[in-house]
Amino acid sequence: IYVLPLRHPIEAAKNMATLAVLSDNRFMLGFGAGWLQEEFEQFGVDFHRRGGRLDEMLTIMRALWRGEEVSFHGEHFQLDDVNIRPYPSKPVPLIGGGHSGAALRRAVRSCDxxxxxxNTLAELRTQVPALLQARREAGLPTEGYEVIAPLTEPLTPDAVTEMSALGVTATVSYPFLFGIGPDASLAQKKAYMDDVAARFIQ
Structure with a gap:
């Protein structure tokens, strides 16, 4: 997850456009507003205004990715007649991260x-249906909407089956943290990885 408000929208848009072009549009941008205030202070960015800055960035970046000449006059950014090259042949999917109310609203209304x-599987049983219902209530499609849900507990075939039924489209396994534990020996970690590969990787 990229902490987008720490960057400038032109820089970020150019970097992501290049990745989209080089990957033949296989790139998705996962981003968040950030949580570490000291990180923002190092960049000279106002931590408490990061949400508004982020929202303006999304508008600017989407316009730049269309190959247009962009002018924008907002609270955080002032641009006149800017464009970028290369630009992607189709929009870069935006995957909003986070669990705060603002992050969830942004993910529902402004993201793909x-x-x-x-999350635990128990949390996802509530979170994912609520997220998809919010999309429907906003008049937005749920089909094609990515729900990427890292699991904070061991990944099992039953868990994957249930997550898929809930509407989760992808997950991330943190094997040494949740599957076997950080104090496991090297041999135990290798055995765990071999087991996960045999069960889940086709």
Missing amino acids: GWYGPG
């Missing part, structure tokens, strides 16, 4: 998917 902060 949501990236969870790490």
Whole structure:
């Protein structure tokens, strides 16, 4: 998850456009507003205004990715007649991360998917249906909407089956943290990875 408000929208848009072009549009941008205030202070960015800055960035970046000449006059950014090259042949999917109310609203209304902060399966049973219902209530499609939900507990075939039924489209496994534990020996970690590969990787 990229902490987008720490950057400038032109720089970010150019970098992501290049990745989209080089990957033949296989790139998705997972981003969040950030949580570490000291990180923002190092960049000279106002931590408390990062949400508004982020929203303006999304508008600017989407316009730049269309190959247009962009002018924008907002609270955080002032642009006149800017364009970028290369630009992608189709929009870069935006995957909003986070679990705060603002992050969830942004993911629902302004993004092509949501990236969870790490949840238990029990939490996802409530979170994912609520997220998809919010999309429907906003008049937005749920088909094609990415729900990427890292699991903060061991990944099992039953868990994957249930997550898929809930509407989760992808997950992320943190094997040494949740599957076997950080104090496991090297041999145990290798055995765990071999087992996960045999069960889940086709």
